[in-house]
Amino acid sequence: MSIFWGKYPDIVIELDNIKKIIKENVKSSEKEFDEAISPLVNAGGKMLRPAFLLLAAKFGEYDPKKMQNLAAAIEMMHMATLVHDDVIDESKLRRGVETVQHKYSKEYAVYIGDFLFCQSFIMVSGFGYSTEILRDISKAISKICMGEIRQYNIRYMRNTSLKKYIKIISGKTAALFAISFYAGAKESNCNEKTSKLLGRVGYYIGMAFQIIDDLLDYSGDTNKLGKSAQSDLIKGYYTLPLIYAMTEDVNDEISTILDNSTLNDSDISKVIILVNKYNGIDKARNLADKYTKKAFEYIERLPNCESKEIIKDVSRKLLNRNF
């Protein structure tokens, strides 16, 4: 977290504060439960959503306490979705830390996710936020669920369309980025135009971010990313580079490999080579670039202020990762 935001010590201080707020709000009288939840909070990650919420809020009348509480709640909702995702994906590691479902049990992970959801809803229904924003946040979380369900439903399917993929990542990733920007602006009394503009910025950043994430599974250094590039393939999650490649792979070379009942290391290497051969990486990169461009177009339309420059700078950094 501090490395990514290192250039902006004020933001680092605020994000540290948000971590404290999260810790206070997940405390319980159950020792085992606290032990399970605290590595999760400490792992942290880049804390993109809360940071973007604060940056968006600074376009309006910034109230640090009110905004940090809201940002903490949004991050907790994100954590809740991650914990439940790990149950589905049977992931062993997340942000370099052993997942709750692997260390304890799937059961425990279900409850911890639920608890994080509930606590975050308690937080957003305090502090006098508007009920409209509560509704918008609830809708965003619902979109995440639907995105995840759609993704789960089409596992192992070979004919996934670009449209389906876009719908999935709109829900599972872009919705929360969008609401983070929008809620920050709206609850700081920005006018509807600026709030919506910021919401769009969040949406496009989220889209580009997810495509790049999926791209790096086929082109990045897996050790560095801390998660296995193979895992999605084995679990039947076919993301954009593969979807693109399969449409050009008229002889079904990729599909034939995926038909194997198990996928060994050599199969995976072959798939990755074929995805490159059939332009899956390049085409995905092009689409990510389009969303990135859109994000910057919307950023340019924002009123000039320090926040705008920071959003530009970090988006550039975020959306140019490793390529």
Add this chain to the structure above:
Amino acid sequence: MSIFWGKYPDIVIELDNIKKIIKENVKSSEKEFDEAISPLVNAGGKMLRPAFLLLAAKFGEYDPKKMQNLAAAIEMMHMATLVHDDVIDESKLRRGVETVQHKYSKEYAVYIGDFLFCQSFIMVSGFGYSTEILRDISKAISKICMGEIRQYNIRYMRNTSLKKYIKIISGKTAALFAISFYAGAKESNCNEKTSKLLGRVGYYIGMAFQIIDDLLDYSGDTNKLGKSAQSDLIKGYYTLPLIYAMTEDVNDEISTILDNSTLNDSDISKVIILVNKYNGIDKARNLADKYTKKAFEYIERLPNCESKEIIKDVSRKLLNRNF
């Protein structure tokens, strides 16, 4: 549902309407998802929480649409907790219908529960309910989570105290009954005194209801109840009749049986006989009676109206099930 509420056709009509509201709010564009969720909605159960919410609301200025929407949301939250509980308990049946986790997968059940939670939060953040009530509802759901976690943490433990058991059922059952009554009253502009009184009624009904539920696992007709009386024991959930019996079982007869690595039918029968022998059933029944008595004391303190009489009547029916 219609059998339990049969004496009150107006309530049956309202509960049918609540079912419709639930159906509208869980609709999605994903066919598979709709197929998974609709048996859940149709199974229904007694719909105690929404019915009690409406009855409490009728102590104030009753707004049918506003209250039915709130009641539907509360029932959806309850459904969400049931779906997630079934993941934990690996239950095959719920309300006579195959559970989502058994029919589809644990993974699917996690998402369906999450989706129900989200949709219900969207509903409660509409219709102009006060943010205080949203906060109270979120807190109640959080209490349910903590109750479930506590219950999960002490599985297979022989030294569970009465105090711990009470804490667990306060969270996992009584909290939602309490908020159903309280929210109905409060959002219908009842004064704080009446709202709180109704909240207490809900709490005591919830406590008695759960104790009776646990009791019936040791004394009821298991086929009729549609769930195995053995299941709790095998999974290490030791409820009140067993907790009471173990404190009198100084020679650890019960504990010795529970030490077996597997529990066969004969073991289970022996445990049930011992629970009877050591007064587990009688003592649990006494405690349920105490909570029932408390509930009726609070009901008596309510202003006189038709709702009060109905609450009295159905509570009598509910809390005298099978004994």
